Amino acid sequence: xxxxxxxxxxxxxxxxxxxxxxxxxxxxxxxxxxxxxxxxxxxxxxxxxxxxxxxxxxxxxxxxxxxxxxxxxxxxxxxxxxxxxxxxxxxxxxxxxxxxxxxxxxxxxxxxxxxxxxxxxxxxxxxxxxxxxxxxxxxxxxxxxxxxxxxxxxxxxxxxxxxxxxxxxxxxxxxxxxxxxxxxxxxxxxxxxxxxxxxxxxxxxxxxxxxxxxxxxxxxxxxxxxxxxxxxxxxxxxxxxxxxxxxxxxxxxxxxxxxxxxxxxxxxxxxxxxxxxxxxxxxxxxxxxxxxxxxxxx
Numbered sequence: 001x002x003x004x005x006x007x008x009x010x011x012x013x014x015x016x017x018x019x020x021x022x023x024x025x026x027x028x029x030x031x032x033x034x035x036x037x038x039x040x041x042x043x044x045x046x047x048x049x050x051x052x053x054x055x056x057x058x059x060x061x062x063x064x065x066x067x068x069x070x071x072x073x074x075x076x077x078x079x080x081x082x083x084x085x086x087x088x089x090x091x092x093x094x095x096x097x098x099x100x101x102x103x104x105x106x107x108x109x110x111x112x113x114x115x116x117x118x119x120x121x122x123x124x125x126x127x128x129x130x131x132x133x134x135x136x137x138x139x140x141x142x143x144x145x146x147x148x149x150x151x152x153x154x155x156x157x158x159x160x161x162x163x164x165x166x167x168x169x170x171x172x173x174x175x176x177x178x179x180x181x182x183x184x185x186x187x188x189x190x191x192x193x194x195x196x197x198x199x200x201x202x203x204x205x206x207x208x209x210x211x212x213x214x215x216x217x218x219x220x221x222x223x224x225x226x227x228x229x230x231x232x233x234x235x236x237x238x239x240x241x242x243x244x245x246x247x248x249x250x251x252x253x254x255x256x257x258x259x260x261x262x263x264x265x266x267x268x269x270x271x272x273x274x275x276x277x278x279x280x281x282x283x284x285x286x287x288x289x290x291x292x293x294x295x296x297x298x
Contacts (some may be wrong), residue, residue, distance in 0.1 A: 009181070027287065028290075031285040031288060031289060033284060034289070036278075036281050037282030037283070037284075040281070040282075041278045041282055043274075044278060047091050047095075048094045050095075051095045054091055054260070055087070055089075056076075059088040059091075062083055063079075063084070064084030065083065067082065068262060069083075071263055076260070077090060077267040081254075081264070086250075087267075089250060090250070090276065093245045093268065094275075095229065096245070097231070097275060098275075100230040100252075101224070101226040105168075105223050105226055108167035108171075108172055110214060111169040112169035113164070113176050113215055115173045115287040116172060116173040117203050117211075118130065120180025120183075121207065127177070134170040134173050136175070140167075142168065146160075146164045146167040149166050149167065150163035156239075157234075157246065160233040160234070160239035164233070167229075167242065172215065175218060176215065179214060180207060183210055183211070190294070212253075213290055217286055220282060220283035223279050223283070224277070224278070228276050229250065234247075234252060235248040236252070245272050248268075251265045251268050254268075284288065
């Protein structure tokens with residue numbers, strides 16, 4: 001029989017302390033891809049924060065006289081078919097794309113992590129129902145499912161955000177549920193139960209902090225793909241609608257001018273490429289540095 005003092009000590013969930021974080025950040029600083037990813041993501045965030053204020057022209061201003069002008073000192077990225085400055089529209093679109101990526105991941109994590117905690121800790125029929133529902137969503141490729149949901153809800157940026165989030169949450173549910181199947185049998189959880197701690201307290205105080213790192217690592221990788229999914233929906237007409245300067249929508253408008261005006265689809269396409277590349281490099285580096293299963297013990 002454990003003494004009350006021993007039980008109280010065991011019931012404190014083992015958290016990753018400051019020494020663990022210091023080692024992880026030191027390892028992260030030694031990964032070259034982390035520096036490249038941080039530079040690209042930092043540039044994207046700076047463009048998003050500056051937004052229209054950093055744009056040399058009004059991104060919505062139409063000038064028939066400047067239609068489809070190639071890159072020049074006056075228009076570094078050239079102009080589109082309505083004479084609008086492409087650099088200004090790409091910079092303004094950075095705020096939209098980054099906001100979409102963040103909102104999609106927040107919605108997916110709130111829903112997915114919440115359901116994963118319930119399924120992994122409660123188990124039984126509740127776990128069975130939630131997992132079978134999750135399997136239905138996982139049976140479809142994420143982009144195909146997002147397209148189907150967006151087509152049902154109707155075109156629009158907000159509807160595309162909801163559609164992508166609804167296609168993303170099952171992955172977080174699976175991830176968190178798998179973690180909890182092992183964590184719920186840990187000594188500190190059993191001790192907390194023996195002390196009379198309620199399920200909400202155990203979930204929020206003991207279990208959630210110990211799956212948080214894994215969720216954040218996964219989100220850091222997923223945000224680039226969320227931006228790409230949003231651009232894909234806008235490209236086929238289910239996301240942002242003209243004249244919104246969203247990167248996918250700009251490329252959709254440029255489809256008819258790819259031969260005669262190469263700069264029109266190229267620069268927003270490069271913006272999408274760099275955003276996905278930057279978040280992938282940074283996310284993979286964060287995973288390698290913070291996931292103890294993927295690194296050697298130092």
